[in-house]
Amino acid sequence: MALDSKTPKGPIADKWTNYKNHIDLVNPANKRNIDVIVVGTGLAGGSAAATLAELGYNVKAFCFQDSPRRAHSIAAQGGINAAKNYQGDGDSTYRLFYDTVKGGDYRSREANVYRLAEVSANIIDQCVAQGVPFAREYGGLLDNRSFGGVLVSRTFYAAGQTGQQLLLGAYSAMNRQIGRGKIKMYNRHEMLDVVKVDGKARGIITRNLITGEIERHSAHAVVLGSGGYGNVFFLSTNAMGSNVTAGWKAHKRGAYFANPCYTQIHPTCIPVSGDHQSKLTLMSESLRNDGRIWVPKNMDDVKAIRDGKLKPTAIAEENRDYYLERRYPAFGNLVPRDVASRAAKERCDAGYGVNATGEAVYLDFASAITRYGKEQATIKGLDLNDAALIKKLGQEVVKNKYGNLFQMYEKIVDQDPYNTPMMIYPAVHYTMGGVWVDYNLMTTVPGLYCIGEANFSDHGANRLGASALMQGLADGYFVLPYTIGDYLSDDIRTGPISTDSKEFEEAENEVKKTLNFFITNEGKHSVDYFHKRLGKIMWNKVGMSRNVKGLTEAITEIKELREQFWKEVKVPGSSDEYNEELAKAGRVADFLELGELFAKDALNREESCGGHFREDSVELDGEQKGEALRNDKDFAYVSAWEYKGEPSDAVLHKEELEFNDIELKQRSYK
């Protein structure tokens, strides 16, 4: 099947408007006869469910948590981008579009990104109307801050809890529709398969996680907003329950899976403390507005720090290596995430890491505290030479901006970041790859849509900070509700979809068979045993830096691990009760397949772009020496993989990317 992105013709700035003017609509009376399933209730799924219900469709929404408000969008910290240009600093729809395409290392679809930039401003209007309490200035207007990879201030925020506030906004919009009976909410339900009837997605099979009951749910269309697959690495900033199962089952039913190797390793996370670690915690990128990243210049200082004989605050300015400021003077500490992560790895690999494991760098707020302190002292007419006072005033400002993050750090690490620099290290955070979708956000299965992080769409090979929240809400509030109507306009006479068909029965039986296997298999290792081993392979061989040898080994090792899993996994309890091990077994089984495809995709892409860094593709000389080298001639395409059984049999389809409005350039932040 040839991939058709269905991108509308015409000038980029007019595409979305013209397209909306010409697609088919469903009249309000007919919407009442149409059912839509939404899987996942994060920013994308929650906003889509609410909006579809408002439009008049009958929505069934599903989440595996005990309430839609728990979805992991809630943990997003720093902010949401929008091309409002409230600061008058030169922002515009075009500039947001440009920054996003460049930030994504020219591997995203231009038309989608432009649309995203176009609807971004409306998101802010909408959220304010919903009562989302964004940060404000003293004049009562909305405040902004800067994020990595851009030269303007376009990020709206609510302290370090922007994701929480936006998700609770979407949750409240859902609640209004649940109260009206337009959304039927299924909490603690996990989707375990997509059901296709006559080639179209017509429903899902779910497991009630409390009773264990297997249920059939039908609809005229199915929307997946089920998040990213970072937990294939076991350790990531994702929630413990975040998984790829919904997307992977869709893949097995015919949805192509795109760019699995594009994974974002976030530069500022709290370092691993030991083998017991179950997850990693992000320290928001917004901290790089005020925090300066460094390691000691001298190896003697590094050793003294590791031995506990020297405090970082005792190292003089001239003996510190602010390596981002040194290497990238134009963007400094605010280079994009992939660049910042690789730079941290480079310093730690060279032996300059500052914790016991040698895998940490400093994020230091001392100069920001002094700067803010002096500003406050000036405003209040106080003594600018009183160092203790300046520090106190400065700490208050920093607390106001990032208080919750500092508190999180202190609780985990047991050190006070107001008085000593934070230690940070890169960790898996976000996945740019995902289920392939066209301009309508429809997958290669008719009637099956995919939105938010779960799809591959808008961020190319690297996502800029504060753009995930933007994309999730853009897809759910403003894009999908339009585009899905074009498809559903053919279904106004279809009537309710029966769940008694052989397709539903077969899918249900298959799900039951797998669950039964797990329960009856007399294995010897827990699910986590396999998950942790998979994570180690992924991190060591398919992580921040990749090469042919490591990737080839990873493919073999993951396949062997998968085979061992199916022989030796041990799941206690039964299938007709609450059984978290059983739920985890199904998720890890899917990760074990995805992981191999991930490595295969990374092996196929013989270039460095964004979060995908190949050691055999770097600039060899000139100003950019050592930086990632893209290969636009051979790899300016989306890799969309078709399921054929084993991951090794997956077939590659290419969506060639056309760049008409942006010139392809070396991405320089120097």
Next chain:
Amino acid sequence: MGSMNLTLKIWRQKNANDKGKMVDYKVNDISPDMSFLEMLDVLNEQLINNGDEPVAFDHDCREGICGMCSLYINGEAHGPDREVTTCQLHMRMFKDGDTIFIEPFRAKAFPVVKDLIVDRSSFDRIQHAGGFISVNTSGNTIDANATPVNKADADKAFEAATCIGCGACVATCKNSSAMLFVGAKVSQFALLPQGQVEATDRVLNMVKQMDEEGFGNCTNTGACEVECPKGISLENIARMNTEFLKASLKG
């Protein structure tokens, strides 16, 4: 600080209809850098390897924001530390040889599902009754900066809105009152101009649903504020009472 050996006394209950009981377990070599839930992971791995059923507990983000984790630890919701959820509680708060009591959140409106897991859907139903502003999300609204909001009000609204809906306030309250939870939501909207239009209906509907769910009354002991992992202020209860009175007078 070295590793710890601990005795755990944990509530085990097969399902909602089971009577349930406390069961003793031992865990060894617990690192002070582990989170409380990572310590339970160690126990569960041990149980699974011995062919026993692991302890069921709710958790997801493990960074103190999703509100899914709960647990009543040594008689305190989210355990002995302040302004943290159980997932942020670290084992350095305990000593080698300690015995730790671990129970579910207990309240009539939070029935036990299994072991340490409770059903908090009553919270959702209170939100369905009025925890929103009735604007359509798909349409075009006014520009976000068309209505300035006093920074102090916006900050207070935000502070109220940081409630994570974990239910620690209910579990802590001797009356199992949900006033802090409901007060926080009512306050968020009451402090913003956008929330004024439906203020009357909102507070009446949410309080009505709260009562129907079987939550108790507030007798102003303030225990909820102390145990709240997000430091939600009692001010919010006072503000809700004011809003309720205003609404009742309007009818």
